[in-house]
Every structure is written in C-alpha cells, then in structure tokens.
Amino acid sequence: xxxxxxxxxxxxxxxxxxxxxxxxxxxxxxxxxxxxxxxxxxxxxxxxxxxxxxxxxxxxxxxxxxxxxxxxxxxxxxxxxxxxxxxxxxxxxxxxxxxxxxxxxxxxxxxxxxxxxxx
Amino acid sequence: xxxxxxxxxxxxxxxxxxxxxxxxxxxxxxxxxxxxxxxxxxxxxxxxxxxxxxxxxxxxxxxxxxxxxxxxxxxxxxxxxxxxxxxxxxxxxxxxxxxxxxxxxxxxxx
Numbered sequence: 001x002x003x004x005x006x007x008x009x010x011x012x013x014x015x016x017x018x019x020x021x022x023x024x025x026x027x028x029x030x031x032x033x034x035x036x037x038x039x040x041x042x043x044x045x046x047x048x049x050x051x052x053x054x055x056x057x058x059x060x061x062x063x064x065x066x067x068x069x070x071x072x073x074x075x076x077x078x079x080x081x082x083x084x085x086x087x088x089x090x091x092x093x094x095x096x097x098x099x100x101x102x103x104x105x106x107x108x109x110x111x112x113x114x115x116x117x118x119x
Numbered sequence: 120x121x122x123x124x125x126x127x128x129x130x131x132x133x134x135x136x137x138x139x140x141x142x143x144x145x146x147x148x149x150x151x152x153x154x155x156x157x158x159x160x161x162x163x164x165x166x167x168x169x170x171x172x173x174x175x176x177x178x179x180x181x182x183x184x185x186x187x188x189x190x191x192x193x194x195x196x197x198x199x200x201x202x203x204x205x206x207x208x209x210x211x212x213x214x215x216x217x218x219x220x221x222x223x224x225x226x227x228x229x
Binding site for chain 1: 157165167170210216217221223
C-alpha cells in the first residue's frame with residue numbers, strides 16, 4: 001500500500017534551519033504532484049508548498065515564500081522541504097501528501113513530523 | 120486567502136444523520152467541482168473521505184456523501200457511528216492561490 005514517511009522535524013531556534021524529508025513507496029513517485037501541508041493544534045491544515053511531478057512547477061504559500069524550498073528526487077522517491085529563517089509561527093506538524101488527479105485533492109498523507117520553533 | 124467556513128461543532132446520536140457545511144466564494148467552492156473532505160482522528164493524519172464534491176475513494180464508507188449548492192458544499196454522514204467522531208475538514212481549489220482548507224468541524228456522537 002502507498003506509504004509516505006516523513007522525518008527531520010525537531011526543535012529549532014528562531015532564525016534557524018531544518019530540512020524535512022518524505023520517502024514514498026508503493027507507487028510511481030514520478031507520476032504524482034506532491035505537497036507539504038502543515039497544521040497547528042486546533043486549526044485546519046494549510047498548504048505550505050507543492051511541486052509538480054517532474055519538478056517543473058512549484059507553489060509556495062505567501063507566508064513561506066523566500067524562506068522555504070521544496071524539491072524532489074524522483075530516482076530516490078524522496079520529497080524534501082528546506083526551511084530557513086524559521087519563525088515561531090512556523091511551529092506545526094508538517095505532513096507530506098500526494099495529490100490526486102485534481103491537484104488540491106490529497107489522497108494519501110504521511111504520519112507527520114513536528115517542527116517546534118522556540119528560543 | 121481566508122479559510123473556508125465550517126461550523127465549529129456538530130453532534131448527533133448513533134444511527135442519525137448529520138450534515139457539515141463548508142462555505143466559500145465563487146473563487147473556490149462556488150467556481151469549481153474540486154471540493155474534498157477529510158476526516159481526522161486525534162494524533163492522526165487527515166484521511167480523504169470525499170473528492171470532486173461527491174465521489175468516495177476506495178476505503179471510504181458509503182455512509183459518507185457530499186454535495187454542493189452555490190458557494191456551499193456539504194458532507195453528510197448517515198447512520199452515525201462512534202467511530203465517526205473526530206474532526207472534519209473541507210478543502211477546495213481556489214483561483215486566488217492554489218488550495219484552501221476549511222476551519223474544521225468537530226463531530227461528536229452523543
């Protein structure tokens with residue numbers, strides 16, 4: 001069955017950096033657009049970044065533009081999110097999710113990784 | 120881009136039907152048939168329950184159904200069961216950015 005496994009979360013000081021990874025299995029990774037979505041307790045999810053199946057196109061939420069970089073290595077079935085200049089309001093659980101044919105429909109999600117930005 | 124508006128909570132007794140609304144604008148819910156619904160249990164990732172307004176993915180119970188009228192989409196859960204307790208989120212494509220989620224609804228089975 002489709003599996004998405006995130007890693008790389010942790011505690012970091014404001015202004016610091018973290019790199020999240022998501023390893024995919026049991027599907028043809030290079031055929032699918034992939035997403036990073038984050039969620040803070042008690043709130044709805046929020047799209048952070050999206051990358052098209054071949055990496056040709058990327059979308060970033062305004063709140064992370066210029067600080068976060070999404071990338072993928074289709075040969076290694078891996079999705080990444082480089083997060084720089086982290087702020088307290090970036091604190092959230094970050095999920096890796098696969099897009100369906102309609103790109104804003106997310107049909108499989110990872111278990112999430114917690115990013116906590118605090119001094 | 121503001122989040123889609125959902126009621127904070129909805130409750131019902133076992134066996135009853137409940138409906139959760141999701142209100143947006145003509146730039147998102149009203150303009151496209153790209154509304155999806157997600158169920159989330161505490162400490163777990165969201166799970167896709169409905170896509171393209173009214174289609175169920177394999178693995179989703181047929182007690183879940185979706186519809187849309189104007190700028191408001193709805194999720195109906197029929198024959199409510201205790202395992203249906205949790206948080207529910209709608210989402211839609213939006214022409215303004217990329218996609219937008221709803222504010223979330225907590226479903227309680229009385």
